[in-house]
Amino acid sequence: MARTRAADFEDKQRAILSSAAAVLAEQGMDKASMAQIAAQAGVSKALLYHYYPSKDALIFDIIRTHLTGLVEAVEGGDDATLAPRARLRVLVGAVLENYRGADNYHKVQLNGTATLPQANRDEILAIERRIVRAFSAVIKLVQPDLAPQLLMPVTMSLFGMLNWVYMWFKDGGPVTRENYAELATALLLNGLGGLPESLNTR
Structure with a gap:
């Protein structure tokens, strides 16, 4: 029984x-x-x-739990009725909010995935790809004439800004998560010279 x-x-x-x-x-x-x-x-x-x-089973479940929550945040927050730029901003905000209080989980994801058995790594990669596809689809809507070979590098450049935020970001500091969501989105879409004036004044 x-x-x-x-x-x-x-x-x-x-x-x-x-x-x-x-x-x-x-x-x-x-x-x-x-x-x-x-x-x-x-x-x-x-x-x-x-x-x-085993420790591998524990590491795997930490990463899977973290990424599953991220998928739910991204897919649940995606609003196809918004204009593409606003839609991307919402997705960026969803990721940053999901990272709140999850620095340890995030560090385990970044450093622990490669230590897992191949079957576990494949499952983690499938979840990660699901998140990346959601962002790539919206970035393509923002910039329809973006060359296909550039879509992935652009998408991953955005994740480069988001995935390492735990290294320096502090809640309660001069930049809020909402501020940084606006900043990261603006940097990707407009470059340094195109930051909103509201972010560039004190």
Whole structure:
């Protein structure tokens, strides 16, 4: 007979993921141990292994959870009734808002994907491609005459601005997430000389 899940199984799982992401982000994929993760989560190693049979499984679920939330934010926030430029701005804002409080998850995604078995990497790549396609489709609407071979480099250049924001951005600082969403979108579409005046005044 199959063992039934405890009522708080998902709550405990989320808490374990959060603790694990913190340890992995600080220690790195190789140095972080399941014992450290269990201690950070306040659970026994036996309970940790009940949820995740290996460190790879834990890393994979951290990344998959992070990217699945990002897909939901992007696809849920996409509004085809908006003009293309406004639509792209909304997508950029959705990504930055999804990154709020998720720096550890994001670091694990950036540094941990390559450490996973190929089947796991393929699943992560499929989710990432889904996000990239959503952005590429809107960028193509903004600039219909963009050469096909440039669509991916332009799209990934935008993600370059978004994916490394955790390195310097601080909530409560002089630039808000909304400000930066406007800035990143304007830089992509207009260049440095085309920034909105509202962003260039103090």
